[in-house]
Amino acid sequence: MAGIRPEKLRTSDIKSRLLNVAQTSLYRLTIPVPSGVSSFVSQKGVNALDIDNISLLCTEANLPGSSLATHDVTNDYHGVSEKIVYRRLYDETADMTFYVDRNYKVVEFFESWIDYITGVGRTFTQEGFKSPYVHHRMEYADKYKTNFYLSKFEKDHHFNGKSTTLDYTFVYGFPISIQAMPVSYDQSQVLKCNVSFSFIRYVMERSQNSSVVAAKNPAAPGVPSLINKTVSDDDRFLEPPEAKTFLGQPLNSQQTLNELYAAGRAGRIRSAGEFIGPLQ
Numbered sequence: 576m577a578g579i580r581p582e583k584l585r586t587s588d589i590k591s592r593l594l595n596v597a598q599t600s601l602y603r604l605t606i607p608v609p610s611g612v613s614s615f616v617s618q619k620g621v622n623a624l625d626i627d628n629i630s631l632l633c634t635e636a637n638l639p640g641s642s643l644a645t646h647d648v649t650n651d652y653h654g655v656s657e658k659i660v661y662r663r664l665y666d667e668t669a670d671m672t673f674y675v676d677r678n679y680k681v682v683e684f685f686e687s688w689i690d691y692i693t694g695v696g697r698t699f700t701q702e703g704f705k706s707p708y709v710h711h712r713m714e715y716a717d718k719y720k721t722n723f724y725l726s727k728f729e730k731d732h733h734f735n736g737k738s739t740t741l742d743y744t745f746v747y748g749f750p751i752s753i754q755a756m757p758v759s760y761d762q763s764q765v766l767k768c769n770v771s772f773s774f775i776r777y778v779m780e781r782s783q784n785s786s787v788v789a790a791k792n793p794a795a796p797g798v799p800s801l802i803n804k805t806v807s808d809d810d811r812f813l814e815p816p817e818a819k820t821f822l823g824q825p826l827n828s829q830q831t832l833n834e835l836y837a838a839g840r841a842g843r844i845r846s847a848g849e850f851i852g853p854l855q
Contacts (some may be wrong), residue, residue, distance in 0.1 A: 594742060606629070609718060613626075615696070619687050620683070624827070625680045636672075643664070665775070666777075667773070668772060694714065722744055722747065727740065
């Protein structure tokens with residue numbers, strides 16, 4: 576069969592078929608911390624809100640990759656050599672880069688996670704580990720490993736009623752290394768923390784649409800009824816609209832709209848219609 580013959584394409588065809596491409600800057604990292612690690616890092620002053628902020632401070636991440644391990648078969652057919660797959664190989668690590676906040680919660684969180692794994696602060700106190708005569712006692716793997724998630728989406732990730740979000744689940748992961756963070760008297764830049772996570776494998780799937788249920792605090796001032804309304808997971812990151820509406824629902828005033836927007840930016844609204852307390 577001959578190859579496909581060249582065809583004439585209109586400008587509109589090229590725009591719709593070739594220019595509708597994915598952007599690298601739209602993603603979200605989610606790290607559900609194991610209960611033992613969460614309790615341990617909370618003693619260092621790192622709470623659940625800090626951990627959520629750490630996920631937002633992830634400035635660079637890698638969508639994972641894999642390859643196939645093969646062996647050569649040369650004796651089945653005379654003069655023919657072919658490869659047969661016997662295993663799928665996943666990346667050994669997932670590398671993430673985080674901006675370091677002014678309170679150094681990012682550094683403290685990952686250092687504390689590794690401290691928990693190696694027994695620093697459990698087997699001996701941190702003060703005790705300043706002595707050369709101490710030893711490490713590692714925690715059991717199921718105590719410090721967890722599934723973490725990387726979601727890749729676009730600005731219109733609910734398009735025509737269908738989700739365009741890819742969810743990557745990293746199975747049984749934990750931070751395996753923290754790279755050195757150089758500091759100097761040169762021109763100041765944002766301090767970054769590079770962390771490598773070990774994991775067994777990853778699973779990629781397309782996320783499903785979800786509908787918003789009743790608001791958790793319907794008595795809060797200006798909270799509209801958003802029951803059974805399909806919304807975008809990232810409406811809270813949009814700029815505040817000028818109209819006196821919120822997701823199509825009427826509001827009492829522009830001030831109420833600004834309050835909702837500010838609450839979403841501050842993390843007190845996990846998703847549209849789900850309120851975590853008063854908006855005052």
